[in-house]
Amino acid sequence: MPALARSATGHNVGMNFQKYLVPAGAVVAMGLAWQTWGVIGLALVATGLVTWVMLHFTRALQVLKRAADRPVGFVASAIMLNAKLKKGVSLLHVVAMTKSLGEQQSPKDTQPEVFRWTDGGKSRVDCVFQDGKLVQWTLTRPDQTEEGPAP
Numbered sequence: 001m002p003a004l005a006r007s008a009t010g011h012n013v014g015m016n017f018q019k020y021l022v023p024a025g026a027v028v029a030m031g032l033a034w035q036t037w038g039v040i041g042l043a044l045v046a047t048g049l050v051t052w053v054m055l056h057f058t059r060a061l062q063v064l065k066r067a068a069d070r071p072v073g074f075v076a077s078a079i080m081l082n083a084k085l086k087k088g089v090s091l092l093h094v095v096a097m098t099k100s101l102g103e104q105q106s107p108k109d110t111q112p113e114v115f116r117w118t119d120g121g122k123s124r125v126d127c128v129f130q131d132g133k134l135v136q137w138t139l140t141r142p143d144q145t146e147e148g149p150a151p
Contacts, residue, residue, distance in 0.1 A: 073103030078123035
């Protein structure tokens with residue numbers, strides 16, 4: 001898989017392209033609707049776009065509402081979280097999987113952002129996000145230096 005292209009400032013070029021592609025697609029769709037069906041087509045496309053935006057907004061609110069009821073940085077099983085993570089998923093997707101906001105390890109408003117989720121057994125997953133997308137993660141398990149009872 002090729003490495004992500006970076007601009008001179010170190011930002012992901014693909015993410016910048018994506019910021020302009022969605023609004024440009026919306027403008028093109030509205031223009032085609034206007035040419036093809038006039039005001040009715042424009043109203044139909046505008047309704048579809050508003051519905052799409054509202055669906056995304058509602059999903060984000062639901063994820064944050066569920067996460068608000070849980071302790072920051074807690075996950076039921078860090079090992080299962082480690083198995084489910086994939087490169088390129090958004091921070092919102094990871095918060096939805098964990099049902100908890102991650103404990104921020106990096107300084108605020110700096111890139112990359114590092115968040116930590118810990119389970120009851122003190123296993124933890126540190127996730128690194130660049131421009132809101134997961135680029136790497138590390139599972140850390142506690143040392144098993146204690147010996148169990150002799151058989």
